[in-house]
Amino acid sequence: MSILDSDFMRLAFATGAFVGLLAPSVGFFLVQRRLSLIGDGLGHVAFAGVAAGYLLGLSPVLTALVVTVAGAVAVEWLRTRRAAAADQALALLFYTGIAAGVVLVSAAGALNVNLFSFLFGSILTVTRADLLLVAALSAVTLALIALLYRGLIAATLDEEGARISGVPTGALNVVLAALVGVTIAASMRIVGVLLIAALMVLPVIAASRLAWSARSTLLLSMGLGLASVLAGLTTSYYADLAPGGTIVLVAAAAYAGALGFARLRGLLGGSR
Amino acid sequence: MSLNVVELSGVSYAYPSGPLVLSDVDFSVEAGEFVAIAGPNGGGKTTLLRIALGIERPASGRARLFGEPARNCSHRERVAYLAQRPQLTVDAPVTVRELVAAGRVPRRGLWRPLHAGDRSAIADAIEKVGLSERTGTPLARLSGGQRQRALIAKALAGEPELLVLDEPTAGVDTDAQESLALLLEQLHKELGVTILFVSHEFGAVEHFVERLVLVRGGIVFDGEPMALAAHWHDPSHVHS
Numbered sequence: 001m002s003i004l005d006s007d008f009m010r011l012a013f014a015t016g017a018f019v020g021l022l023a024p025s026v027g028f029f030l031v032q033r034r035l036s037l038i039g040d041g042l043g044h045v046a047f048a049g050v051a052a053g054y055l056l057g058l059s060p061v062l063t064a065l066v067v068t069v070a071g072a073v074a075v076e077w078l079r080t081r082r083a084a085a086a087d088q089a090l091a092l093l094f095y096t097g098i099a100a101g102v103v104l105v106s107a108a109g110a111l112n113v114n115l116f117s118f119l120f121g122s123i124l125t126v127t128r129a130d131l132l133l134v135a136a137l138s139a140v141t142l143a144l145i146a147l148l149y150r151g152l153i154a155a156t157l158d159e160e161g162a163r164i165s166g167v168p169t170g171a172l173n174v175v176l177a178a179l180v181g182v183t184i185a186a187s188m189r190i191v192g193v194l195l196i197a198a199l200m201v202l203p204v205i206a207a208s209r210l211a212w213s214a215r216s217t218l219l220l221s222m223g224l225g226l227a228s229v230l231a232g233l234t235t236s237y238y239a240d241l242a243p244g245g246t247i248v249l250v251a252a253a254a255y256a257g258a259l260g261f262a263r264l265r266g267l268l269g270g271s272r
Numbered sequence: 273m274s275l276n277v278v279e280l281s282g283v284s285y286a287y288p289s290g291p292l293v294l295s296d297v298d299f300s301v302e303a304g305e306f307v308a309i310a311g312p313n314g315g316g317k318t319t320l321l322r323i324a325l326g327i328e329r330p331a332s333g334r335a336r337l338f339g340e341p342a343r344n345c346s347h348r349e350r351v352a353y354l355a356q357r358p359q360l361t362v363d364a365p366v367t368v369r370e371l372v373a374a375g376r377v378p379r380r381g382l383w384r385p386l387h388a389g390d391r392s393a394i395a396d397a398i399e400k401v402g403l404s405e406r407t408g409t410p411l412a413r414l415s416g417g418q419r420q421r422a423l424i425a426k427a428l429a430g431e432p433e434l435l436v437l438d439e440p441t442a443g444v445d446t447d448a449q450e451s452l453a454l455l456l457e458q459l460h461k462e463l464g465v466t467i468l469f470v471s472h473e474f475g476a477v478e479h480f481v482e483r484l485v486l487v488r489g490g491i492v493f494d495g496e497p498m499a500l501a502a503h504w505h506d507p508s509h510v511h512s
Contacts, residue, residue, distance in 0.1 A: 031364075032364055147383065150374065150380075150386075154374040154375075154378075157371060158355060158374070160353070160355050164325050164436075165349060165351055165353065165378035166348030167382070168382070172382075204363070205363060207364075211364065212365060212408075213365060213367045214364045214366045214367070214370050215370065217364035217365065218364075
């Protein structure tokens with residue numbers, strides 16, 4: 001029996017393919033801005049959103065989407081207004097998110113297997129509705145990144161210089177924060193809220209060891225993200241492992257491989 | 273009568289709960305001038321610059337940029353700013369062309385795609401700083417002086433009327449400092465761009481600038497560099 005004979009695996013692969021392309025494309029800008037851990041903090045906020053969905057009887061993906069985007073914009077606000085240092089803003093977000101999630105889950109009486117599928121990812125619970133939502137969110141996010149690519153790069157390379165020259169860096173930062181929230185909400189079914197940040201970061205830092213420009217880093221990271229998800233899902237299916245963790249371990253292995261390749265290339269006298 | 277690109281009138285500034293950094297400063301820069309702003313660290317020169325560019329709000333007084341209130345200037349694409357320590361710590365191997373193309377965004381806008389004129393402006397900017405052979409080279413593989421030139425090319429790509437450099441010689445060797453000064457002089461002559469060069473060490477450009485402004489809590493000297501010695505018997509105190 002082929003892995004794609006099962007309807008749930010076809011759904012998981014299709015949804016995972018979108019997630020594999022989406023997460024590194026947004027993570028690329030976070031990594032370049034030294035904000036890699038923001039995805040982790042927002043994953044905890046997404047957990048609170050999932051719990052709110054259970055409590056209110058709404059779709060956990062939709063409530064997580066709303067709560068995570070709001071959390072992302074709040075962190076950006078705290079960071080730019082210097083109301084809190086970047087690490088303090090992150091800590092505030094991290095702990096408030098997880099605490100709110102625990103309280104809401106206990107209030108909803110929802111400490112069950114379905115909740116764990118959001119925390120750690122599950123290939124069994126992906127529905128056709130999930131696929132459509134993830135596809136729509138991915139299409140919108142990738143289109144926005146393509147449209148705003150030059151502005152996002154300008155703000156990433158020299159935010160103050162860009163702002164002084166009239167680039168609307170504040171609006172770009174808010175859009176990027178919102179896209180991080182969207183990515184986490186879209187990806188949590190496959191990778192889980194606790195591990196999604198890894199898929200936003202690991203393919204990017206692996207790609208930057210191999211790439212020759214910013215654009216090639218972005219495209220290569222999307223390729224590595226896609227490959228990590230597909231290889232991780234396949235491995236988790238045959239070895240009966242948790243898909244989220246397996247995907248992230250494959251991405252970590254890709255980073256180790258990229259690092260080894262870059263070192264070997266350096267020893268042989270090649271370019272970066 | 274030339275237009276004042278920058279104009280400060282009666283400007284004072286203090287950090288919250290701190291002493292005055294600038295007191296009652298009157299200062300203006302006309303279009304086409306090449307001005308060096310020097311002074312000791314903590315003397316207020318970077319603050320003066322930030323107020324002139326509308327980044328900081330003065331405690332009192334008025335700041336205008338291109339004839340408009342600096343905080344709400346609607347012609348910001350006419351300004352290029354090279355920060356003291358631009359954020360070039362990105363992990364990705366950003367190439368010279370990618371960096372310089374980012375400098376075109378203020379002029380082109382966020383949404384419109386680059387057309388042939390934009391690509392030509394980017395190539396011209398790279399050529400002016402002598403990096404045409406390195407367009408595809410990642411910044412990490414350039415020397416400190418070459419990286420500084422790439423940053424200047426980024427500023428030029430937006431075809432600015434006002435080029436502001438904040439401590440551009442920090443962290444580069446003497447040869448690179450002299451080379452940068454020669455490049456700025458050439459750009460000033462060729463393009464007629466107004467240049468504000470801020471540094472605690474102005475030795476590299478003192479032969480090229482038309483005007484030197486010393487800032488130490490206020491403006492303590494404003495004139496031709498040659499007149500400094502006569503006006504100020506002990507210039508070494510500028511470097512406290």
